[in-house]
Amino acid sequence: MGGYDFAYISKPLILTEALKKGAVKRLKDTLEFWIHVTRENALHPNSKAYQLIVRTRLMHSYARLKIKDKKHQWNHENWGEPINSWDMIATYTGFSLVFMQGLKKLGIKISDQEEKGVFHLWKYIGYLLGIPENFLPENRQQAVEQFYWWTTLQNTGDDDSTQLAQALLQENLDNTIYRYPFQRTLLKNLHQSMNWFLLDKEVNERLQIPKPSKAYAAFPKIVVRGNKIFQKIYLRNAAQYQKLVMMGDIQQREVLSDYIKHTPKDFHY
Template sequence: MNKLQLYTNSEFDPLRLRQDPLADQAVKSLIGNPDWITTINNWEYIPTTLPEEFNVELTEFFTFYLQRLDHAQEKDLKPGQDFFAQKGDLYLAMLGFYSLPYCYAFGDGAEVLVRSQRIVNQIGERLGETGSFVLGLFEPGAFYQLKSTFLLVAKVRLIHAFSRYFIKHYASDWKIEYGQPVNQEDMLGTNLAFSFIVLRGMIKMGKNPSENEQQAVLRYWKWIGELMGIDISYWPESSKEAFELDKLIRRRQLKKSEAGKVLINSLVRFYEQTIPDDLLKSQLNGILSFFLGKEAAEALGLSERIEISGDILGWMFGYLGWKNYGGKKGFSAIRQNLELQHKRQFGRVLGIQLPALTRS
């Protein structure tokens, strides 16, 4: 089916009201039974026999993943993992310098993010966890050999549902015009930011992924999207469809917001404090503006314009990759480098854990 006919306002307006009932019901169960959170956080993978004390809703949530253990196909997933193994350093760089700031420029979605104090006050740890999540997704053999990856995705899906729950019950300033928090349109946009926008960032630097590589990444995130509770009937099958989907969401949602400005200012401050490379740090606003483009940069209040060419940025990031990895770049080297950064900054390697709750 050609997805282009789905990319209309009439199709996407209802998506702002749709969320993820399976995960939302599971989180209600966890809120009422916080000890189950500890049980899940102690798992290394989803057990094929779930604890008897789990209620129907939580059992159904994890059964969704158990039923998909045998659906992961190496032929579909390995090309995406191979791409990350070759270009994972650039992939992670684009997440930090393009994908995440791009999400901040979408005003209504930014309203969810800014209500998480961790993304504002503990942004370093939040970014580190995001890096660990993406790294775990692309580990060689993920899903079709490493069943622990299903648990990783399930945890992040539940974390999204926790965000919805806390906003619904405690954010008295939430406005209906934002849509439902963490809705289907915003989840599609985030999935696109972690895939197509990363690829577009590489293209802007002259590191042009082939059409086959782009399709491999889109196919990979289609699989992840389904596991994350996204309606993948809207997910693009080609770079052209991805371009049109991004254009639609951009037209609908990109706008100035105080939430977006708070988020980008927090990110810039963190980079200024932690980026060790003086050249990169000195050109920070210009680099962000280059990737974001004029409209998104202005929406975030990034008024400083430093003329930088894509070729120069490609050289800069390429040089940093060589500096960090030499001729040994690959998944293991990328993971080792990321874990070393975590230990230096936080004293430990960061991972994904469900929020600990106490009984009231």
Template sequence: METVPFRYRQNTSSFAHYWTEGIGKDLLENLGFQPDIKNADQFVPYLFKWDNPADQVVFDLYQKIGFPNGNRALSNYISKKYVDSDEKKAFDQLFDSFTIEPDWVDFSRIRKGAELSRRAGISALIVLRDYCLMGGYESSAINKPLIYTGALKKGAVKRLTDTVEFWVQITKEDALRNHAEGFKQVMMTRMIHAYSRVNILQHSDWDSHKWGIPINQWDLLATQLGFSLVFLVGLRRMGFQPSEEEIDGLFHKWKYIGYLLGIPLELLPETEAEAIEALYYWTMTQANGDADSKALAKALQNEPLEANYPKNELMRKFMREVHLYYNYYLLGDYSCNLLELPKTTVGKLAIVNIWKYKKLEKNMHLDEVRQKAILDGGNEQENVRVIYQTFNK
């Protein structure tokens, strides 16, 4: 086992409140047992493991032709368009390191998970932004690569623009089939991780003994859990009642995405129970948030003010208040206070959206209602994607 890094702390995390007083308490009750924190020690080596095949593409190609040209070449390679011999050689080595559609992948299950993701409409994007993303800032360690790659200088608008693009593209019908846009987005994200990791290690004072390798496999699993388990918890909090088939599909979908991103299969949960246990081990070994955590939270809090849409400044201020309301509604007072997020009064009007979805969910067992929700929700998310791409590029 590698030397235990400074960041690894058992039972000293602010996340302890989540599991004893917050939503995590219900998750443990559903799990039926209290995971033994000592089991988390087995995962320490993954803090020093990373995606070597993707990093090699960075060394062999991206550092020679630049990141934009590298991703254009990747897109062409996946689409079976022309790439030169150096580009083909680099990507052949990457794609030869894994099976694109392994035998265990079931696209009918993935389809159900994608349908859940779409039918949640705007609420899905709210959960991702105000619960999954904001809540992730409570950990100081996983966010250090964002600081080293200049995320604060680039602003939260760019990160949200990229995240919305990624999310919408991977949740469309058959989005993860080979050559589909969603599949491209996953592979491009894999290269973003590799490019960032290589540059951090080559051009900064990153301390791997303190933080582990940047964008390591254990932290990548936490991100995957954010899009799967934490997303599911947030949807339930918003009033959604996913079916067992949808839940199964959601976790299968994210197992496949995690695999495509280079996360080892042995880490990827197949069920909600496995995901709860994995989230417990990861969160309960995190050092508390720090000044960087609060700075990232503040940047996300003020993102509506920095965005170029809506055009009306008053409406952008109102959107800021709405997101603050959802932060408190989804994360709770304890986490929001740790991140120093202010409370809101005006933003409480957002409760109307929650009431609307709770009412609609009562008839979701009817196929025509569900199919309409999938169509309408997908269109809502696509509209948001277009807005971000149009006004914030």
């Protein structure tokens, strides 16, 4: 959600009309990609993860060509090349630097070794996606510097950003994983409370994300408390740590299975 507050990087989603197709399919694709590339020993050539990376790289190439066909709609001076290397690095930063920052805010402890591993993993994924290797940050300091300089070329959220944000919130109601409307509304309210917890007030207001009631505003604090208790139980030794990793893997794959099952089948790129 926070990425939508950078106006220019979201323009390819608008120009390729991904907004009109809703957010359910985009979330499913992102979730499928993330889960497969982050598993142990996932990135062997011709593996499922490797195929997803190649597919994403081809989709980026195709999108660039289609956007360039709409020259009169693309502001090259402000936005640069469609899906350019620096925008891709900023996205990479979202999966590494920003991802870990969000986890820490939710009470998750991340060791120096784990942080190093996350940056190393995503540098290799970025390389496979076609980002020049020498531009990819290897650690927190480099990532912060890259991200800071990139933000100086971005405008804050605009009308397109707001539409994308609202489509992402609407995904809670459009998704049929939960059977009853009241369950979907509850999920939407919980996600809105997380947005207000993780993002600055100004960002939430620009993206027109409704402020949660006091009851829902307490939800992130409950999550933080639960994470801290969970870690005390499962981070006592290597065996318990591995058990926690296995539990997380199972839960994440179950969510992906639900998304695959409930994503519209008549969607075409």
